[in-house]
Amino acid sequence: MKLAIIGTGYVGLVSGACFAEVGHTVICVDNDPAKVKVLTDGGIPIYEPGLEEMVKANVAAGRLRFTTSTEEGVQGSDVIFIAVPTPPLPDGSVDLSYIEKVAREIASAMTSYKIVVDKSTVPVKTGDKVSETIKRYCKAKVEFDVVSNPEFLREGFAVDDLMHPDRVVIGTKSLRPVNAMKQIYLPFNAPIVVTDINSAELIKHASNSFLALKISYINAISVICEATGANVQEVANGMGMDERIGRRFLDASLGFGGSCFPKDLSAFIKISEQVGYDFGLLKEVQKINTFQMDRFVKKISETLWVLKDKTIGVLGLAFKQNTDDVRMSPAIDLCLRLQKEGAILRVYDPKAMDKAKGVLKDVTFVEDMDSVPEGCDALVVATEWEQFKKLDLERCRGAMTHPIMFDGRNMFDPAEMEQLGFIYKSIGR
Numbered sequence: 001m002k003l004a005i006i007g008t009g010y011v012g013l014v015s016g017a018c019f020a021e022v023g024h025t026v027i028c029v030d031n032d033p034a035k036v037k038v039l040t041d042g043g044i045p046i047y048e049p050g051l052e053e054m055v056k057a058n059v060a061a062g063r064l065r066f067t068t069s070t071e072e073g074v075q076g077s078d079v080i081f082i083a084v085p086t087p088p089l090p091d092g093s094v095d096l097s098y099i100e101k102v103a104r105e106i107a108s109a110m111t112s113y114k115i116v117v118d119k120s121t122v123p124v125k126t127g128d129k130v131s132e133t134i135k136r137y138c139k140a141k142v143e144f145d146v147v148s149n150p151e152f153l154r155e156g157f158a159v160d161d162l163m164h165p166d167r168v169v170i171g172t173k174s175l176r177p178v179n180a181m182k183q184i185y186l187p188f189n190a191p192i193v194v195t196d197i198n199s200a201e202l203i204k205h206a207s208n209s210f211l212a213l214k215i216s217y218i219n220a221i222s223v224i225c226e227a228t229g230a231n232v233q234e235v236a237n238g239m240g241m242d243e244r245i246g247r248r249f250l251d252a253s254l255g256f257g258g259s260c261f262p263k264d265l266s267a268f269i270k271i272s273e274q275v276g277y278d279f280g281l282l283k284e285v286q287k288i289n290t291f292q293m294d295r296f297v298k299k300i301s302e303t304l305w306v307l308k309d310k311t312i313g314v315l316g317l318a319f320k321q322n323t324d325d326v327r328m329s330p331a332i333d334l335c336l337r338l339q340k341e342g343a344i345l346r347v348y349d350p351k352a353m354d355k356a357k358g359v360l361k362d363v364t365f366v367e368d369m370d371s372v373p374e375g376c377d378a379l380v381v382a383t384e385w386e387q388f389k390k391l392d393l394e395r396c397r398g399a400m401t402h403p404i405m406f407d408g409r410n411m412f413d414p415a416e417m418e419q420l421g422f423i424y425k426s427i428g429r
């Protein structure tokens with residue numbers, strides 16, 4: 001099928017590449033000419049495993065191209081996906097101005113029947129607004145359908161998530177676009193949920209909030225574990241074996257971050273408020289998340305007593321492994337808090353150093369993981385990169401002024417760390 005994707009962020013670019021990979025012809029539209037040039041020249045503006053190869057192969061095969069022209073995308077395609085940002089406003093609600101602008105642009109470019117699909121995460125009832133807007137601004141007065149098709153990919157695993165989705169959600173008012181949507185997703189062999197637009201939009205916010213809730217739940221359990229000598233990983237393993245619960249998203253940490261969970265939680269709380277419901281449960285999820293970071297910082301300051309002029313090594317800056325994204329990263333938040341107390345920071349991340357340089361000032365960016373511990377009073381693990389498990393711990397202990405480690409991701413074994421002579425503090429163990 002001929003598809004246009006408007007917006008080449010994580011969702012747009014990965015969707016475009018994967019749709020092309022399974023044989024569709026895809027035009028990706030972005031209003032940033034510099035980004036379009038990078039992509040056209042074979043570059044990738046984000047780090048995402050497997051994406052660069054996939055984009056290059058599909059550009060070479062003539063199934064994927066990039067343009068700054070919405071008109072070109074719309075007129076050359078049967079189905080137009082909207083994948084533009086929906087950032088938070090200061091009051092927690094969602095800024096829908098990019099969606100509205102794209103809806104107007106699509107409307108004025110349409111000269112024949114189109115299916116307009118919203119892939120961005122939006123508040124329930126946005127589909128109605130998109131529909132109204134297209135009707136109002138469509139010069140040619142042609143027919144169209146609006147579909148909600150939320151995306152569930154995780155950064156760092158985006159290509160794999162998109163190629164092997166747990167389910168595909170298609171929200172629509174009429175039956176007309178259903179066959180085309182099914183045809184687009186047929187090669188992915190995933191269960192397809194066809195529902196109304198409002199339910200489809202809600203599925204996304206309800207799912208992300210539930211996953212954030214799962215993390216806050218285990219983080220709350222980690223508090224009880226620390227107070228009682230239990231081990232949160234053992235508890236999570238035992239809980240996770242119950243198929244009704246499942247083990248995934250039960251890893252206690254210094255808190256969740258990223259461009260989705262914090263934003264989607266605030267948005268869902270706001271949406272609920274607007275329909276007259278105080279979603280106190282989700283407010284508690286946010287509170288536990290903040291408390292988890294506070295507890296971690298307190299652990300560090302109680303152990304080191306005074307942070308001023310202490311040298312602290314920080315492993316990990318991205319909001320999680322396998323990504324170079326530092327937006328709402330707990331690791332960055334932690335660095336800023338330690339810095340505020342006067343700590344001197346030596347930081348490292350396998351992929352996120354460049355992006356972190358934009359937000360962290362007056363820290364030493366260390367080029368390799370093994371040099372981070374040199375002269376440190378303590379070492380902190382802030383992101384769960386697999387490679388951190390390969391840290392040469394003997395060498396690390398020797399290089400540090402004091403062998404103290406704060407592990408915000410439970411990457412190491414407490415007994416082993418103690419045996420190696422470390423003062424080792426992790427989460428819920």
Ligand code: UDX
Pocket residue numbers: 151152153154155156208211215248249250251252253254255256257258259260261319320321
């Ligand atoms: C999330 C959703 O998972 C995805 O379905 C949606 O499309 C976008 O939002 P993403 O933000 O890319 O994806 O990352 P995710 O893997 O969900 O992790 C979010 C945060 O939670 C990270 O900071 C991560 O480190 C943290 N996390 C995750 C935990 O602290 N514990 C866990 O068990 C899982």
